Amino acid sequence: MEGPFIKAKPIIVTLMEAGFEAYFVGGSVRDYLLGRSRGDIDIATSALPEDVQSLFDRTIPVGIKHGTVVVLHNQEMYEVTTFRIDGDYQDFRRPSKVEFVTSLEEDLSRRDFTINAIAMDIHGTIIDPFEGQKDLKNKFIQTVGNPDDRFLEDPLRIMRAIRFVSQLDFELSPETKKSIESHANLLTKISVERVLVEFEKLLTGKANEKAIILITELQIQNYLPQLNNKEEELARFAVLCSKQPLTLEEQWTLLIYSLKVEDIEFFFKQWKSSNEKIKTCRLYLNVITELKNCSSLSCYTVYTYGPETVKSGIRLFSLLENKQSNLMLTALQTITRSLPILTRKDMAITGNDLIEWYSKQGGPWLSETIEIVEKAIVDGEVENNKEKIKEWLLTCNPPFENNY
Ligand code: ATP
Ligand code: MG
Numbered sequence: 001m002e003g004p005f006i007k008a009k010p011i012i013v014t015l016m017e018a019g020f021e022a023y024f025v026g027g028s029v030r031d032y033l034l035g036r037s038r039g040d041i042d043i044a045t046s047a048l049p050e051d052v053q054s055l056f057d058r059t060i061p062v063g064i065k066h067g068t069v070v071v072l073h074n075q076e077m078y079e080v081t082t083f084r085i086d087g088d089y090q091d092f093r094r095p096s097k098v099e100f101v102t103s104l105e106e107d108l109s110r111r112d113f114t115i116n117a118i119a120m121d122i123h124g125t126i127i128d129p130f131e132g133q134k135d136l137k138n139k140f141i142q143t144v145g146n147p148d149d150r151f152l153e154d155p156l157r158i159m160r161a162i163r164f165v166s167q168l169d170f171e172l173s174p175e176t177k178k179s180i181e182s183h184a185n186l187l188t189k190i191s192v193e194r195v196l197v198e199f200e201k202l203l204t205g206k207a208n209e210k211a212i213i214l215i216t217e218l219q220i221q222n223y224l225p226q227l228n229n230k231e232e233e234l235a236r237f238a239v240l241c242s243k244q245p246l247t248l249e250e251q252w253t254l255l256i257y258s259l260k261v262e263d264i265e266f267f268f269k270q271w272k273s274s275n276e277k278i279k280t281c282r283l284y285l286n287v288i289t290e291l292k293n294c295s296s297l298s299c300y301t302v303y304t305y306g307p308e309t310v311k312s313g314i315r316l317f318s319l320l321e322n323k324q325s326n327l328m329l330t331a332l333q334t335i336t337r338s339l340p341i342l343t344r345k346d347m348a349i350t351g352n353d354l355i356e357w358y359s360k361q362g363g364p365w366l367s368e369t370i371e372i373v374e375k376a377i378v379d380g381e382v383e384n385n386k387e388k389i390k391e392w393l394l395t396c397n398p399p400f401e402n403n404y
Contacts, residue, residue, distance in 0.1 A: 001124045002032065008041045011071055011078055012122045014055055020047035022080075023104060023119040023127065030115050033126075033136055034168070043071075043080045044107050044119065048100060052080050066098050083107035086153075105129050109144055112157045113164065117144050139170040147179035155186035159198035162214055166205025172214070180218055187223040192272045195224065199271075203251040209242035225270040226259070233259045240319050249277060250312050253284040257320060280309075287313025288320065297331045299339065303378045307336045340377055340384045347374060348386045357390060369393070 005024060015022035022045040031038050045052065049064045058072035067082035085106055087097040101107060104119055104127060111117040114132040121127065130144050141161050143150040151157055158180050161172060172180065187195065202211050214220075216234050221227040227234065237258035241251055252273075261267045264285070268278045287310055290301050302310050310332055318325035341347055351366050373389055376382045382392040 001120075002037070004028070004037075004039055004041050005032070005120075005124075007074060007076060008043065008078055009122060011043060011056070011073055011080065015043075015045050015047055015052075015080075016122070018047070018051070018055055020045050020051065021083075021104060022047070023121055025081075025108070025119045026111070026116055029118045029120045029126075030132070030136065032120070033118065033133065039076075041076075041078055043078055044083055044104065045080055046083055046102055046104075047080075048082055052082075067100060085110045111144055112150065112154075112160055114140075114142050114144055115164070115170075135173075139168070140173045141165060141168075141170050142173035142176050143179075147176045148183065151179055151183040151186065155183065156190050156194050156198065158184060158187055158220065159190075159195055159202070162211050162220070163198045163202040163205065165214060166202040166208050166211035168205075169207035169210070177218070180220070184218055184220045184223055187220065192225060192270070196271055196273070199224070200248055203241070203255070204246070204248050207242075208251075209238045212238035212241065226261070226267050230259055243319055244315070246315070247312070249280040250284065250316060252277065253281045253288075253312075253316055254319065256281060256285070257288070257316070283309050284313050284316055288317045291317040291328075292321075297328055297335065299335050299378050299380065300375055302332060302335045303339055303341070307332060340380070341374075344370070344374060346384070347377065348384045349373065349389050353386065353390075354393075357394065 005028075008024070012022040012024075022043055024041060025044040026042040028038060028041045047055070049061065049067055049069050052069040052071065053059045053061065056071045056073070060070040060072070060077075062068050062070050062079070063081075067084045069080050071078045071080050083101050083104060083106065084098045085101055087099060108117040108119060108127075108129060114130040114135045116132070117128075117130045118132040119127040126133065135142050141164050143157070143161075161176060161180060164170060165172060202208065205211060212234055215224075216231045216238075219231075221230055221234055237255050240254055240258065246254065256264060256267065259267075264282060265278065268281075283305055287301065287305055291297070291313060294301075297310070297314075305313070311329065314325050314328045314332060317323070318328065347370075349370075351362065351370060354366055354369055355362060373382070373393065376392065377384045377389075382389055
């Protein structure tokens with residue numbers, strides 16, 4: 001057993017000493033068996049949520065109705081969930097009610113895929129009634145039990161299956177694949193928020209190309225927001241998205257570009273994405289457009305968007321245009337190092353100086369002039385020095401002579 005499990009052991013010990021069963025379960029056990037290290041550990045127990053709350057000093061009742069209590073221990077958070085089976089999934093939402101059960105095996109049987117239905121006890125002994133280890137070895141995503149029943153019960157599992165293909169570089173088992181093909185339409189019943197979580201994990205998975213191609217092969221795109229009938233565009237995106245590791249926002253930008261989305265706001269609203277994400281993608285798209293329109297990287301672009309955003313823009317631009325990014329990245333480094341100012345606050349003049357020099361009251365001309373000076377400083381046309389700026393403005397900048 002490795003670090004994170006050893007750190008979590010005292011929680012299992014406390015539960016066992018109180019007479020309950022407790023095991024490590026879910027993604028942490030799967031990833032441990034695959035040699036993928038991770039921090040978050042989930043625990044399943046026969047103890048009821050109120051038992052868990054009374055046994056530990058610091059708990060957060062995150063999902064009492066579904067049996068989940070977070071236990072805080074040594075600066076870590078552990079989800080401790082009572083053995084349960086799920087009741088009806090009314091309206092394809094999360095189960096309307098759950099039933100707490102006493103056996104681990106029943107709890108494992110409600111889990112989505114065999115590889116996610118493996119438990120490990122405190123000594124490191126694996127409990128694997130659905131042969132998840134075999135599927136880990138064969139790299140198969142396969143539902144626990146009949147796939148048709150399981151996808152009907154909760155169609156989100158369709159997206160989860162594809163995201164595990166992407167994250168783990170696994171294949172769907174033939175039965176699971178066939179079942180997904182015939183039930184993909186059920187995805188429209190699921191809330192976009194739940195689909196988004198899985199789709200984003202899929203976008204940044206190591207086998208994202210394979211997963212996107214699988215989406216088109218199984219016609220899943222027709223049931224995802226804004227992707228209906230976008231098979232060809234997705235095929236193009238699949239090739240691009242896997243060429244180099246990209247952040248989530250970079251992947252979204254690449255997708256939007258590949259889809260030739262016109263109304264970005266509307267596209268993201270359909271996905272219920274955060275405003276933060278929309279903003280970042282917009283900035284990346286602006287940088288890409290600037291790079292497309294200019295022959296070389298300008299100092300003002302680096303100043304306006306900041307080196308990190310421009311770096312992402314360069315990466316995306318070179319992917320989209322099939323160009324080498326090295327030269328542009330080197331230019332970015334040189335420009336970043338030589339920028340005379342990093343923000344407007346670094347300018348040697350203020351609006352008051354301009355008001356004094358021009359003997360004019362404030363107005364739109366003021367911010368326009370500040371912007372002109374700012375750009376001139378960044379582009380190296382004038383030194384960031386009060387006297388030099390005054391001289392430049394009053395003698396070398398004719399548009400303002402009239403205002404004088
Ligand atoms: P990740 O690495 O993303 O955390 P995970 O397998 O831990 O992957 P979670 O969404 O954290 O995924 O869920 C934890 C466990 O709960 C899963 O391993 C699985 O056993 C079970 N599970 C989660 N979602 C479902 C679902 N929709 N249907 C059935 N079981 C599920
Ligand atoms: Mg998890």
